[in-house]
Amino acid sequence: MTTYDADGITLEKVRDYVWEIPQEGGMNRPARVLASEDLLDEISDDKTLQQLKNATHLPGVRKYAVCMPDGHQGYGFPVGGVAGIDTENGCISPGAVGYDINCLPGGTEVRLSFGRRTELRNLEGRFEEEQAMVADGDDLVPSDIRLFTQSEEKPVYEVETATGHRIEATGDHPFRTPEGMTELDDLSTGDEVRVQPFEGIDHEEPSEFTVLTKEDFEDENPQLVRVLEDRDVLPLSSTDDEFNHLLKILGFFLGDGSYGGPGQVWFYAEPEDLKAVRSDVREVGFKPSKIYERDRSHEVNGNEFERTEYSFKTTSKAFRRLLVALGAPEGPKVESGYSSPEFLDRLTDWQRALFYSAYFGAEMNEPSAQHDKNLYCPKVSQTRTVGTAEDGFQFYDDMREFLGSLGIETNEIERFETDSNSKHDTVRLRLGVKNDSKNLLRFFSQVGYRYNQKKRRRSVKAIQYLRTKEREIERREEIASEAQTLADGGSEPGDIKAEYDINGRFVERSIWGGRDGRPRPGKAFPGFEEYCEQVEVGDDLAIPDEVVAIDPAGRKEVYDIGVSHEAHNFVANGFVVSNCGVRMMKTNLTYDDVQGREEELVDALFANVPSGLGGGGVHEGTADDVEAILDRGMEWALENGYAVPEDLEHCEDEGVRPDSDPSRVSQKAKDRGKNQIGSLGSGNHFLEVQRVTDVYRDDVAAEFGLSEDQIVVLIHCGSRGLGHQVCTDYLREIEQTHAGLLQQLPDKELAAAPAGSQLAEDYYGAMCAAINFAWVNRQLIMHQVRQVFEKVFDRSHTEMEMDLLYDVAHNIAKKETHEVEDGEERELFVHRKGATRAFPAGRPELPPAYSDVGQPIIIPGSMGAGSYVLRGGEQSLSETFGSTAHGAGRLMSRTQAKQEFWGGDVQDDLREQDHVYVKAQSGATVAEEAPGVYKDVDEVVRVSDALGIGDRVARTFPVCNIKG
Template sequence: MNCLPGGTEVLLEHGRRLPIAELLDRFEDERAMVAGSRLVPSKIRLATEREGATVYELETETGDRIRATADHPFETPDGMKPLEELSEGDEVMVQPFRGLLDERPEEFTLLTEDDFADENPQLVRALTDRDLLPLKSTDDAFNRLLKLVGFHTGDGAIGSGGQTWFYGEPEDLESIREDIAALGFTPSKMYERERSHDIDGKTFERTEYSVRASSKAFQKLLVKLGAPEGRKIESAFTTPWYFDRLTAWQQALYASAYFGAEMNAPAAQHDKNLYCPKVSQTRTAEVADAGEQFMEELAAFLDRLGIETNEIERFETKSYADHETIRLRLGIKNDSENLIRFFSTVGYRYNHENRRKAIKAIQYLKTKEAVIGRRAAIAREGKAMADGGTPPVEIKSEFDINERFIERSIWGGRSDRPRPPADFPGFEDYCQTVSVGDDYTVTTRVRSIRKVDDEETVYDIGVAHDAHNFVADGFVVSNCGVRMMRTNLTYRELQGYEEELVDSLFTNIPSGLGGGGIVEAGVDTVEEILERGVDWALEHGHAVEEDLRHCEDEGMREGADASKVSQKAKDRGKNQIGSLGSGNHFLEVQRVTDVFDDEVGDAYGLEEDQIVVLIHCGSRGLGHQTCTDYLRKIERQHQGLLNQLPDKELAAAPAGSQLAEDYYGAMNAAINFAWVNRQLIMHRTRKVFERVFGRSWEEMDMRLLYDVAHNIAKKETHVIDDDGTERDLYVHRKGATRAFPAGHPEVPTAYRDVGQPVIIPGSMGAGSYVLRGGEASMDLTFGSTAHGAGRLMSRTQAKNEYWGGDVQQELREQQQIYVKAQSGATVAEEAPGVYKDVDEVVRVSDALGIGDKVARTFPVCNIKG
């Protein structure tokens, strides 16, 4: 925190910018723009100030400058990096739209109920219920309405029956739908139809996309705020009646939305120059003066921002049979600085393609100006050296530039600005080499970093969504979990087969780091698993219907989105489907030593001396890669928030943000992958038991008791207030597992009367427990309990204190536990002494009533990665 000088301007919602120091006293009322998968506003959680900081200035090749402390993180194509780790030539991400300086709007009332006195009272009620009447110039809803009125003036239509139409590209119409919905109205779905057009005798087809709102109240509101009614060609509309009373940034909301609908995109003219961006209208001769006034009012607004326009063009056009028409046109002067000012402060709203093209235009023009500036400096220096008597040959060798340029600078009496060199690309060629993100960010290179001050006051802000809750406390994507399979085998029946069984399991179930799984598949199959979960395994013969009924969420998470999982993660996962992995993941054959609750034990199918199988693993490399992918995104987009967290290992994205939604979809997909992973291991385990014991798995009654997920976040409804109020929450169970009590609707039907099975693994020398969800869990722990014994020491410390071979030998000789692993180091890392006392962990859970003891198990055979 505390990284930026007070004059650093922060981009705020609605295209405003404000010096960061001024946010100290008003940050709670503001929303800063966050560059993520989209450029979105986010609530500011805090603002801080610190004196006496050392500050450096970073300048890019496009001439952009920022001052910051050495530890201030900058977004780069490789994630967030502090300034002190950046060097000349490194790439950083910039978002070139600067917006306009914030001004407090003059407060005045735009509309009251009196303005709708002739309307149906239900219409008025529809507006008052949505807090749209009275409507004031300082209302946030008014800012959305300004954009909608501006765009509608350009590319909308007032239809019969209260239908208000907007026309545009699908991506742009989605933004319009969001704003309509934010006002409390229901936008339609996206419509599309093929249209034929005839221009100057040339006929062509195009697809027309549209969205409508069917509320008469919404339509009347837009009309009262200046949206033209009837045929626009015959209308005498100008800018809205209140336009001159607005602040510049509010005027820009209206104007930029109109430009988004009507202005042409940045395009190359010739000789590395751009065309003038233009808007035009056709009006009948009777109302042409109003049209010209409309253009003049827009030009005056731009002039106040220092943006020059060309003279308004007015010329006759092909007239209709019943009236004469006039064409009016307004253009932005196309010198570089003027275009940069226009694109970076006003630009286009509700037109994502033009906005992206405008970002490219800004960077192109800045690059061109930087090149021209350098050539002008060389020309001046060359002339000065010549005037001082330096021979031309030495002057030419001084600069990395062609000789003709130097000669003309020395002897030609250059009076104008140099042109860019012949090999400087044209605009369209440049656009092919530049990528602009959906958040309107683009890469540029660092030109220089220099120290500027040792004693400067610096500031920082932390952003968060206004819901103030998070997808996760710690960043988690891998669904580690555990499933237990019961059998009708007794410990006596298994004795004598331990060594054969552990060897066969180790041979047939892939484990350890890297690739290798029971099923190897293409990415298409991985995507199907990510979307469908255990249902995929059922279809392909790796499961039976009963398995799904005894799995949390029936083995498929709603909201899983394979498209949010990276290709790299899918590539890692496709060769690991059905594998244990390494670390604390294992497959363990156990015997039931104690049953504490006979009634629940019967419901779970557990009895003393019975053999069960415990499988503990997650989503392997796919989950790990997904975690890494989103961690980097969070570091880029929410570094201010991360700096507030109590541990540097924690990361979070604000709930409601696009990144959070993307992460949640990816996490649910990884959960599905993990369930399939455990299902395939269980299926293979059944086959191993069949070979070792010479009976079918059905004869041995090898049924899934339950599969419960660890370390995941889920959307759930919980009572959090004394008055019984329910709220939808993200419940992140890190180091925890779900423990829903009897009667909860999400407990499988087979166990609903007694409560959800909860499986608590211990160490491979101490055994594990089966609990049921306790009655107090919903009140005390959001339906949760511990998910295992938990470590007492790090893996490094464990390897220093234990020798794997000794641990294996002691377990076998002293406790008749057969362990097999990929390496002795793995056994040492997982030695019984490394873990907490599982008996004490479960005692606490049982005493609190969040997870009640049902049965205890003890290891017989264990395989590890």
């Protein structure tokens, strides 16, 4: 075979294992694929060849762009791709290094602080003034928005859940699942996602007016006025954030607040709810007390009981007078003629909702079942004296008007004569929200309860229950309609009943018209209380929902935001969405030393090496730590007791990139890295204890310190969220600043900064700093592994000779000097995306330990196929800019892998058949990384060895493996 055709692209065979896409059209150079015919069949099965061809359009590409034997489709630039691009007249491209971009259409609604929502596109120009809601597992909290991006049209997909939540997103946008953040491409129908059913109210800019001025306190002590002025609540404007906090406090006080001694204001609730009230008190500049606890006796209808009462107080006279000025009654509420604050009708709907939802949190009953599948109408009531009853009626009438403006219907205000108290004749007033399902959905999802987590959790369940119930009713309506149509067409009732998985009596009534109104859910449908027992709502008010459909939704302009909160997610359309390299350590242990202790070892490693999505690392970093790591790399690890000098001597670049510039790394990226120092992450990142099974070059293996049956440890991970954020930050800035260059490229995902531009220099400095971070990340994991081995084998790591063989980066662009056309030497940005450097002996960049033998290369395989140690081949400089493959390369997506494999079965098979012990955060992770998901690593390495770009030295096989 001299040519190979793949979906309109023809490759010409140059020699064995070398295939070339000739230069044509806008290509600046040819493209080459290094592969056997079998591997080429797999490489051509996705968009790898087209992406490789597109990469040659980048200005300054020299010789050719290359795809390694493990190549597969990436984002813009193929994984396993290498390109040497001139540093004078070329460019540097984040897409050719690797980056993370997650996008949503502009119409996606984002939850904001103060119970608001807005379309994503509306945040442009004001995102820095806003806060998005973040679900961090422990709470639902507002977080500053630090980033807003807009991108060209991209393919988007619509996700629909069992309760009817819908959202459109690009395939790489992460969604929160039980296993952590998972990209849409990796989700399937039947998977579980976390949703936030509360929607809030559309954002509207408040009309600006002065609520309180100094004149409203002219009779007060001047010192009290100064206190209010010092806290920026005097004068008080309708557009002040402090005013929004005060609206909530005031609403809650009218329900569960009271006055005490001089200056005292008391609030009563459960401890978790009081924390939220205390937080708002602090936001307006006042100091709350601690939370008090006391047991109190009560008598209701002759029944005595005790309960624990929780409360806190403020002792500021200024704060108390501020509440009074806003409308809080000064005397006992029952006899105080208070009604709605006079300014309330001048506010936006979302501001009024702050006031009323806080009142509902204190006074309204929680969602509960009336008759199994129907809910009671939520009600509020208050007792007033006969003389102040009209004020109370007006208070509730204003409430009715507000709810009505949102389309929420209420019952008529009820009046009940009550037993007179010791001082006054009294009247009981009551207002309820109509309990029609759609009406309750509007109430619970737009207004709901504030300052009451129990009621809020219950309302989340109510929303999901009502949505589920509505879907079931719609399903039964559809069946009824179809059954009627079939009957009208002459079908027999028995045949019609056989068509549907539903009660036969239901079909009969549908045919013969024996039903008034909409059908009810069937008997098997759970009642509300039963449903509540079946589902759990998180402390952040997220609830599980099942994906029922993922469908293409065309191409749309897409947007994204980035929040400062370390959870790096936000709530969009009710969904919680988000916003490497390898090293090997040697030991003098043999396989005999480990056999029989595999389970103990894998459990200890899993317990002591942080893994999975989110935060948590070996070292709890400070801001200064992150700066030092970005600047000095492995030198920081040595200074802080996480490394020994020999570790630096056996690391690429001795573990320090001198071109790093921490000042070019965004604060957001630094914040993401701060709590992830020394952590594996997730996906294909892993830690694996291995045994050496084969040695192919005895002399080189001896130089590397490897021998058959020896135990080694391989660590595969990168710079975690910090590196992703660096690439994301610069990609988006490059898209805007160098849009002219972007228009010349066939794929917008290849966005690049011209060499010599400020952005190119800034990105290079930031990327080098991220490389330093990645080296330290792997070093801290190695330090932890040493400690685990010491405990398990009861000897020091020095006794076990746990020494670093080598650490090499996988996703990187480096300034290197290479020979290009006609023997000319040029400085290039060598982009290696999912490829590894493979320098032969004599190359000056090699550490002295390997200058005479060549660079060690570590190529991980799958859990069931083993890995390889190579050394830089003599032909690598001329063929691949000193590069080779970095792994086996994926054959199928994570979604397909989860459909093909079951994590538990994979673990059992590996243990029973191959004696490999695997432990992971979830079965899904194991399924995604099953041996059958990857190309044949033996074939990948065979091609590398045959081409002389990476010479086989030794093969290893897993003993135990931990994954994130």
